[in-house]
């Protein structure tokens with residue numbers, strides 16, 4: 305690939321989720337040059353993996369589509385996918401950045417016709433569906449992916465299957481000779497919009513996510529509810545494919561816990577309230593959602609959303625952090641054990657399916673140790689990015705704090721404005 | 737009512753939380769509890785006690801002094817540490833439980849005849865005499881704590897275990913006459929007395 309031209313007037317945005325898209329667009333639409341790098345093969349981030357989003361219960365497509373359209377139409381933004389930052393040297397106004405670009409094995413000529421996938425039999429875990437399904441080793445990351453371009457998984461490169469994929473492409477888009485590349489750039493400011501990842505539920509041993517098939521995470525539940533997801537939108541439980549009707553939601557799974565994540569992830573109460581409405585949508589009055597919680601934090605103006613869910617007869621609330629989960633071996637039902645705080649009653653309750661409302665952990669957790677995050681970056685005790693000591697790098701969106709989409713976008717706009725100020729300062733010192 | 741108890745009542749009036757913070761080991765942690773219930777649900781003995789740690793901590797904050805100090809629950813704690821490991825707020829729950837038991841004991845508000853309390857007393861008296869635990873005398877004292885008749889019954893019931901321990905050389909019959917001790921018994925006794933003096937002064941129990 306050809307490296308984009310960048311100067312110390314350029315803003316680098318790391319991460320192409322809703323926050324990175326917003327930060328890039330705000331700066332580009334003010335006439336600034338922007339390079340947007342994304343480590344996965346497509347833009348959109350974790351928002352694209354939601355079925356619907358609160359508070360309006362719209363589909364993420366609407367919010368993303370308009371942003372992708374703005375990106376396509378703006379020559380000031382250069383998008384680089386499958387790209388990660390490996391080093392940042394220099395300081396505010398004058399950074400030298402090293403990027404690593406992984407091979408996609410498919411070039412710009414791809415029309416997303418899908419012939420390569422038809423020629424391939426091997427399957428790999430489907431990252432978009434959090435591994436709940438498999439995709440062909442030649443795949444489009446998801447229906448809305450931008451760029452709309454297939455990816456060849458490295459596992460079939462150098463095999464007969466790889467050659468078959470290449471032969472199947474009428475446009476000569478499959479290029480199995482692509483190599484990993486290193487790109488050097490000069491930029492004036494950096495926005496880290498690297499987002500979050502779901503907390504590793506395996507670590508919460510008493511909940512048995514690693515042992516019980518019918519204990520899943522909230523991000524997996526989003527995929528189950530999605531008609532484009534692995535179950536076609538049916539809430540089928542993993543152990544036996546039976547429709548789950550009696551569903552438990554466990555709040556603060558990993559969050560607000562000194563043993564795991566210290567912070568309140570802030571969105572998971574709202575995410576669960578939203579997901580109880582997926583149960584209603586799928587099962588009508590026959591569904592049953594039980595929310596186990598320490599306290600419900602319907603942040604900011606969302607109290608009315610909470611009140612409406614409270615009025616729903618299919619949803620009930622138990623004030624208690626579940627102590628442990630066991631499994632009824634006869635029917636695969638998880639059994640929740642604990643003591644409630646409103647009367648201190650001991651309970652042991654069976655449900656068809658348990659959804660762990662896992663916390664948001666900054667995606668950059670552990671990255672500094674691998675050299676992927678500059679030493680100058682300041683992180684809080686939960687690893688969220690506060691900024692840089694030299695004032696030229698900024699955190700945006702869920703990388704800076706556990707935020708919902710609305711607040712992530714506000715945060716990204718603020719970060720963009722700060723980056724523009726750095727560029728202006730650099731320009732005026734150089735002119736003087 | 738003991739004078740220590742009267743003094744404590746006068747000093748802390750209705751603020752039992754303050755009293756716990758000042759006098760109970762790790763008592764200052766009690767206010768950090770967020771009432772999530774994980775400790776209550778994680779305790780292997782939980783179903784068998786009246787008051788879980790979660791409940792005791794709420795009772796302390798609600799000023800339920802007599803119920804808390806008179807509770808038999810903290811005496812039931814086996815120090816399995818499940819609650820400490822799982823508490824999201826990292827409260828040293830096990831230590832607080834033992835701290836509460838100890839404080840209730842010192843004020844003589846702990847339940848009379850509570851077996852753990854009785855055994856702890858026997859253990860302490862045994863240890864404090866020579867600076868070493870005399871296991872034979874300790875076992876016998878335990879058997880006979882509820883009278884001679886019951887003691888004989890207990891000893892008979894445990895006969896096989898006792899013989900097994902003898903065979904495995906885990907119990908020395910010669911311990912009945914004196915037994916092993918520290919070199920400097922009076923030194924140990926002085927140390928214990930000093931420690932108690934310091935603790936009593938700190939807690940206002942003198």
Ligand SMILES: Cc1cc2nc3c(=O)[nH]c(=O)nc-3n(C[C@H](O)[C@H](O)[C@H](O)COP(=O)(O)OP(=O)(O)OC[C@H]3O[C@@H](n4cnc5c(N)ncnc54)[C@H](O)[C@@H]3O)c2cc1C
Nearest residue numbers: 319321322323343349350357358498499500701702708709
């Ligand atoms: C179960 C659940 C349900 C939710 N439901 C809602 C909802 O209904 N409504 C709502 O408003 N919010 C919801 N949220 C929150 C929402 O997902 C976040 O607000 C949103 O994803 C934040 O966007 P972001 O761009 O900041 O981060 P992300 O979406 O995480 O995007 C970050 C991007 O950066 C990329 N990246 C990461 N590291 C690097 C790197 N080193 N180099 C290059 N690229 C990198 C990632 O691949 C990703 O594309 C939910 C969250 C959860 C857990």
Ligand code: SF4
Nearest residue numbers: 556559569570572573
């Ligand atoms: S938002 Fe709710 S579920 Fe998430 S950490 Fe905070 S209190 Fe727990």
Ligand code: SF4
Nearest residue numbers: 769770772773775823
């Ligand atoms: S686990 Fe900790 S925070 Fe939760 S109720 Fe027990 S002591 Fe309180």
